[in-house]
Each structure stands twice: as C-alpha cells, then as structure tokens.
Amino acid sequence: MxxxxxxxxxxxxxxxxxxxxxxIDGVSFDIAPGEILGLVGESGAGKSVTGSAVIGLIDPxxxxxxxEILLNGDRIxxxxxxxxxxxxxxxxxxxxxxxxxxxxxxxxxxxQLVQTICAHLPLDAKQARxxxxxxxxxxxxxxxxxxxxxYPHEFSGGMRQRVVIALALCAEPDLVIADEPTTALxxxxxxxxxxxLKQICADRGTAxxxxxxxxxxxxxxxxxxxxMYAGRIVEIGPVAEVIRAPRHPYAAGLMGAIPSLTSxxxxxxxxxGAMPRLSxxxxxxxxxxxxxxxxxxxRQARPDLNANGAHAVACFLHExxxx
Amino acid sequence: MTEAYVRxxxxxxxxxxxxxxxxxxxxxxxxxYLKAVDQVRFDIEKGETFALVGESGSGKSTVxxxxxxxxxxxxxGATIDGISxxxxxxxAQTNTxxxxxxxxxxxxxxxxxxRWRIKKIIAEPIVSxxxxxxxxxxxxxxxxxxxxxxxxxxxxxxFPHEFSGGQRQRIAxxxxxxSNPELIVCDEPTSALxxxxxxxxxxxMRxxxxxxxxxxxxxxxxxxxxxxxxxxxxxMYLGRIVEIGAGRDLFxxxxxxxxKMLLDAVPDMEYPGRPRTAVQGxxxxxxxxxPGCTFHPRCPLANDRCRVEAPKMIENVxxxxxxxxxxxx
Numbered sequence: 075m076x077x078x079x080x081x082x083x084x085x086x087x088x089x090x091x092x093x094x095x096x097x098i099d100g101v102s103f104d105i106a107p108g109e110i111l112g113l114v115g116e117s118g119a120g121k122s123v124t125g126s127a128v129i130g131l132i133d134p135x136x137x138x139x140x141x142e143i144l145l146n147g148d149r150i151x152x153x154x155x156x157x158x159x160x161x162x163x164x165x166x167x168x169x170x171x172x173x174x175x176x177x178x179x180x181x182x183x184x185x186q187l188v189q190t191i192c193a194h195l196p197l198d199a200k201q202a203r204x205x206x207x208x209x210x211x212x213x214x215x216x217x218x219x220x221x222x223x224x225y226p227h228e229f230s231g232g233m234r235q236r237v238v239i240a241l242a243l244c245a246e247p248d249l250v251i252a253d254e255p256t257t258a259l260x261x262x263x264x265x266x267x268x269x270x271l272k273q274i275c276a277d278r279g280t281a282x283x284x285x286x287x288x289x290x291x292x293x294x295x296x297x298x299x300x301x302m303y304a305g306r307i308v309e310i311g312p313v314a315e316v317i318r319a320p321r322h323p324y325a326a327g328l329m330g331a332i333p334s335l336t337s338x339x340x341x342x343x344x345x346x347g348a349m350p351r352l353s354x355x356x357x358x359x360x361x362x363x364x365x366x367x368x369x370x371x372x373r374q375a376r377p378d379l380n381a382n383g384a385h386a387v388a389c390f391l392h393e394x395x396x397x
Numbered sequence: 398m399t400e401a402y403v404r405x406x407x408x409x410x411x412x413x414x415x416x417x418x419x420x421x422x423x424x425x426x427x428x429x430y431l432k433a434v435d436q437v438r439f440d441i442e443k444g445e446t447f448a449l450v451g452e453s454g455s456g457k458s459t460v461x462x463x464x465x466x467x468x469x470x471x472x473x474g475a476t477i478d479g480i481s482x483x484x485x486x487x488x489a490q491t492n493t494x495x496x497x498x499x500x501x502x503x504x505x506x507x508x509x510x511x512r513w514r515i516k517k518i519i520a521e522p523i524v525s526x527x528x529x530x531x532x533x534x535x536x537x538x539x540x541x542x543x544x545x546x547x548x549x550x551x552x553x554x555x556f557p558h559e560f561s562g563g564q565r566q567r568i569a570x571x572x573x574x575x576s577n578p579e580l581i582v583c584d585e586p587t588s589a590l591x592x593x594x595x596x597x598x599x600x601x602m603r604x605x606x607x608x609x610x611x612x613x614x615x616x617x618x619x620x621x622x623x624x625x626x627x628x629x630x631x632x633m634y635l636g637r638i639v640e641i642g643a644g645r646d647l648f649x650x651x652x653x654x655x656x657k658m659l660l661d662a663v664p665d666m667e668y669p670g671r672p673r674t675a676v677q678g679x680x681x682x683x684x685x686x687x688p689g690c691t692f693h694p695r696c697p698l699a700n701d702r703c704r705v706e707a708p709k710m711i712e713n714v715x716x717x718x719x720x721x722x723x724x725x726x
Contacts, residue, residue, distance in 0.1 A: 116591035117562075230679050260452035260618065262676045265662040287591065290664030317666055331596035333625035335648065335663050341603075342596040342625065348561045349591075 077104040078146060078248050078281040079128065085140035086120075086127050088352075095352040097123045097136065099305040102379070105249070108279040110272070112296030112313065114286060116328075118349050119302040121285045125251045127151075128283065129166050130158040146248060164194040167242030167280075171254035173234035176241075177226040183210075183237050184222035187244065194245035209240040214270060232263035239271065246278065253285045268295045289332055293317055298384070301325045304350060304360035311385030321387045323365045359389070367391060400479055401440030402612060403447075403464075403580060407473035410434040410459050414684060431684050433459045435636040436473065438710070441629070443579070446606065446613040448623040451633035452659075452680050457616045460633075461582045464614065465500050477580065496526055499573035503585035505565030509557040515568055516553035519543070522576040542571040547601060563594035567601065574605070580612045587622060599625060620663050624648050632656045635683055635691040641713040652714045654696045690717065698723055 086098035098120045105111050113121040126132050128143055130150065143151040150161060162168070170176040178186060187206035188199055197205065203222070210218035213236040226234055235255065242250050252271065256264040272295055275282050284296055292299050293313060300310040301322065309322040320326040330343030347364045350356055359377055362368040371390050379386045380393055411430040415421060421428070434456040441447040449457040462468040464475050466482065475482045480494045499522070502508040509518055519539045522528075529535050540550035546567040557565060566586065573581055586602070587595040599622065605611060617623050623630055630647050632640045632655065640653040651657045662676050678695045681687055690708050693699040698718035708715040717723075 116593060232679050260680070261620070262452060262658060262662040263679055265664070265676050268664070288664075289592070290666055293666045294664035328593060329666075331593045332666065333596075333599070333619075333621035334666070335621045335624055335660065336665060338645065339625065342600055344597050344600055345593040346597075348563060348594060 076147060077144075078107050078109075079105045079283075080144040080147075081124075081128065081141070082144070083141035084124070084127060084143065084151075085138065086123055086132060086136055087139040089135045089137070090353075092353060094139075096355075097305055097352060098127065100141070101302075101305075101307055102141075103300055103307065103310060105281045105283065107248070107281055108276060109298065110275060110282040110284055110296045112284045112286065112292035112299040113302060114289060114292050114299055115302035116287060116349055118304075118352070120305040121287075121302050122253055124302070125253050125283055125285045128249075129162055129168055129251055130155075131162075163190060163247075164245040165248050167244070167247040167250040169235075169238055169242045169250060169252040169255045172258050173231065173238045174226065174258075176238055177234060179226050182223050182225055183229075187222070187237075187241060190241055190244045205244075206240075209243060210237070212243075212274065213237070213240045214266075215240075230263075231259055232266060235259060235263075235267050236270065239267075239274070243274065243278070243280070247280060249281045249283070250275070251283045251285070254287070255284070256291055257286065257288070264291070265294075271295065289317070289329070301328070304355060305352065306360065306388065307379060307386075308361070308388045309386070310379070315385055321385075321392050322361075322389045323367055323391070324361045327364075400476070402443040402445075402478060403441035403614070404476045405437055405439050405460070405464065405473075406475065408434055408437045408460060408463060408470050408475065409472040410456075410463060410468060411471045429684065432636050432686070433683065434463070434470075437631075437633075437636075437638050438473075439629075439631050439638065439641060441580075441612060441614060443612055444606070444610055445628045446615060446626050448615045448617060448627035448630045449633055449638075450617055450620060450623050450630060450659075452618060454635070454680055454683055455633040456636040456683075457618075457633050458584055459636075461500070461584050461614060461616050465498055465582050466495065496576055497579040499576060499578040499581050501566075501569050501573050501581060501583040501586050504589050505562055505569050506589070508569055509565055511557055513556075514553065515543075515555055515557070518557070518568065519553070519572045519575055522572060526576055528576060538575070542574055545574065545605070546571045547597075561594075562590050563597055566590060566594075566598050570598075570601065570605070574609070578611070580614065582614045582616075584616045585618070586615065588617070588619070595622070602626070620648075620660060632659070635680065635686050637691065637715065638710070639692065639715050641710075652719055653716050654698055654718065655692050658695070690715075 082102050084098055084101045087094040088097055101124055113124060115121045127138055138151055142149055184206055188202040191197060191202040191205055207218045207222055210222060215221050215236055256267050259267060268291060286292060296313050299313050299316050300307045303324050309316060309325045320329050327343055327345040333342060345364050350360060356363050358374050359372045362372040377388045377390050379388045410433045412433055414431045415428040416426060437460055449460060451457050463470045477494045480490050482491055516539050519542055520535050523535055523538060529538055539553055543550050543552055548567055587598050615626055629643055631638045634655050640656050651660055658676060687694050689705045690703045693703040703717050708717050711720055
C-alpha cells in the first residue's frame, strides 16, 4: 500500500550569524493510511520542527535545505506558497498544543468551522453549517446545534480541543499533524481526547503524526514511534517493541527515567547531562557524551539508522543485529 | 499525644470573584465567592514526603501557598512544630518557624532573578535571615550548596541564562537549602522539565532528603511522580481532600471513585491498549460547584444522598458509597 506521507532524508537548517544550525538532520519515515506515528523526544530534539516542515510552516531564518516530502506520491516541499496553502487544511490538518490560542476568541466556533469548510470544499454556507454540526457531533460535543453558536471562551479546555480536532478534520484530510495535543489538558480529559483522536482516525483512515514528549500518550495512541535526539531519529519501530525493549541507549535511558504508576522502582535511571545545543553538537554520535557504552567509534563516526524489519536503530552497538 | 510536625487544620480559602461594586448594585447581584480550598486537614510527620495530587483547579497550589504564607487563609490554619501560623501574623515565634520553611517553584525560568549572579541568588536567604556573617563564610556556604546539588562552585559567578532548565532547578533547590530548612514545599517541581532531567531532579531530591532529613510537601498533577516520591498522598477534588493514602497503598488499592478514575486515566506504558473505563465529564467550575458531594455528577456510584449531603472524612476517605459499602452494580 502506498504511504500517505513519505519523508526522505529531510534537513532543516536555521541560518544564524554564527552559521547554519541543523535542526533536522537527515530524517526519513513513512506513514500508512490510518496509521498513528508518534514522534517523541525531549525539548530541542526537533520533533515539532519536523511537523512544521511537513506542513510547510518553517519560518525564516529556518529553511528546508535538503531531502523531500511526498504526500500520496506528490512532492510538496517544493510547491509555491500559494499551492501549499491549498494543501494545508485540506489534505493536511493540524492540531496545536493550546486550544485557546488556536481558536479565534472573537468568532463563534461555528463561523470558524464554516469559514474553513467553505475555503476547502465546494459547499455554500448553509451546507457548511450542516457539516459543521455533524463534525461537532462526531467529536463528542453535546448539543452541537446549540453549541455551534458559542464562543471559544464558553468551552472548557477539553471541549475546546475537541473543536480544534473538528477544525482539523473539516476537509477530510489524509494526514493530521497533532503537536502536543494533550499537553495543556488534565489527565482525565487527556484520556478522553486521545480516545477520540484514535477512534476518529480509525473511522476515517486518516494518518496522524503525533508529536509529544509524553511516552504514556505514545504508548496509548500510536502504532509506531520514532524517538528523536538532536535532530535525528535514533530509533523507530512498533510501539510495543520500542517501549518494552528499547535498543538505543538513549531510548532505553528515557524509558528508565519515567516514573511508573504500576510497578515500583527503587530508583529512576538517570541520563547524565542534557541534550547538546545545536550550535555545539559533538562529533560522531550526538549522544556519545551522555552514553555509558560509548566507544572510540561513537566519538568519530555517526551511526545511520539500521533497519531490522520494522524496527530500526541508529547505534553502532546494534549494527550487527540484522545479520 | 504528640503532635505531627506539620498539621493543616481545617484550612479554607475563599476568593472574592464578585463583579465590581457598581455592577452589583445596578444588577442586584450578591457577592460571589470561589471556594478554592474547603476545610482541608492533614498531618505530615517529620522526614516524610506528603504529596497533594489533583487536576487543575483542585486547590492544591493554594494549600501550598497558604502554608508558606504567600496567601492568608480565610479560615483554619497550620501548625509547624507545634507553633501556629494561623492568620498570617508575624511574631518572633513564627519567624523562627518560617526560617525552617522553604519553597521550590515550578518554573525555574521565572523563579531566578535573571540579573543576579548565581552566588547572589543562593546567598539571598543567608543574607536576609542574617544566618552567617562575613563575605568569606557566605561564599564558602554557597560553594558547599552548589556542590551539594551537583553543580560546580565556579558556576556561582554565572548568570541564570547560562544554565539549562534542569540546572536552574538545581540552583532553586540550592537556594531553598541555604537557610537549613526542615520543610520544603515543592509546587510542581519537575513539570517544566524533560523526563530525563526530571529523573535527575527527583533522585536529587530523594538523596537530599536522606542526607539532611528533610520533610517535603509536594504538589503535583503527575501521579507517577507522586508514586515515586511520596510516603503519603492526599487526593484533592474541587478544594476538598477526598482520600488520603499511605505510600503505595493508594495506588494499589484506591478507594474513592475519583482516585480510581484518575488512576485509570493515566496512560499505562507497561500495558498499552488495556481496556479502560471511559472517563465521564470534566471537573466543574469551582464558582458553582455541584451540591452535596462535588464529585457526584461524574461518579458511577452516586445516589440521592450524594446529591445533597457532602461526605465527611471517615478512615481517610470522604465518600458515602464507601461508608455504606455500596459497590458497582
């Protein structure tokens, strides 16, 4: 089956006075229809930039400096801004972290939905309104025919995020990019929003890139997960494998660092140090200064993603795994 | 009877959220109050870690702020080491207690003065409480504190912007330790940090507790962090404590329906995709909380009594259903 999205060797640079910073450095992945791919990593790993690059929202001084992005087989990274605007919202939907800032406080949510629907679909205002009510119903807003005329401030955080999901789904996109969709929400509401996102994407066959720093959310929602570190994917594979048996030392350290709710840990594992700054990336594997198993090879050369079936790891320790 | 080290006694806080006076007069409205904290009561023994957990708006931070004296309680009060801090009055006695009390805040980007060097930031409690005399003695103490939290004494001459979030939180901890406190109130100490850094800070806090015999009151919305850190946990919902549990007990055998719901809502990394009971509704507005037990609109066990009568704390849990041994049909 053809992938909805195919990212090949993507590079994003930020040009500064002190030279170019490689925010994304050779990232590749594919997403199948209906699949949820989690992008996980700590602040500065490049997960949000990856999402922005796919939807063409990298602002100067940043720019895509290499690689290609294919949506259903068509290149979209080289499209002129005007054409990209048509794709954005229609074929790729976007859900941001804070629902309060992604909705316009001065317009009723119905107007925002109708406007978006009319911009992308050949419907008149009346038909668009019917569709908007249907969408609100789909995302679980009670009494959607009345709530459609409410302002964003009249909704709670969880309900607002549901409206944002409805907005992203307006034009039946092939792909939705959800950037930290539950980070601003409480756990009980987070559970509701994750369940909704999963169910709605399964029903419509929409592929999702789920960007988050929360491993729990990934475990709950994603089919596959890519762990990012300093602008590169260090490990990618099916969720259950990566979470239960992470191979890259960084991924393993990350799992050990998360306090568990169900089992007792005497002590959390620590990864010493912090993620390096982009302006000061170490030679070789970017993780080697924090890695307990680093060798001379790691200090000199940079490991590539080495696939073993669906599971790939960028680490010299696991180079021979697939043989 | 020996009294607990910290005793929070029927602590309450109402915020006045009324419309302006003229609007009230013209529109004939009454004053409205938001009950942020409603008769909260718990004890912390010396050397313990007590955690308050709950969703946004449950009043957990307000309790912490009242304990350290940043807010004056509407009713009730706290005693530390037998000395009452009620009413926010300052006497010689309460001042000595306050010296033993420090706070760590959530956002290490906001809690450190960007224009001060680290040395000055950490020395501030020592200087303002006049704990040490002479530049040399203060500098030596600052160096000692920096080493204690895992930083280098040379870092003292740097500014906060030269540090990462985790290092800043270490600096905030060093500042809190400067006055030799016994009780540290930590308001979401790791919420602004990445997981690998969070692990470093949580481990550091536990090591310091073992070394210095500290007592912690931790405010957090992250149940896994609470499980890792706390010896006792209080679960708050709309300004009230609904359940208090010791150590892991609360997580293994939650009793209150809200605690159960909260635990069930947390994504489980060990068993992804496990069947979960769908969470009902959202936390109501604290300005007009539901009558009776405030949790009843979301509770699967609620009956008529829950809708009118607020439950009392019985054996560390405030729930009619448990009192009457009602269970799910």
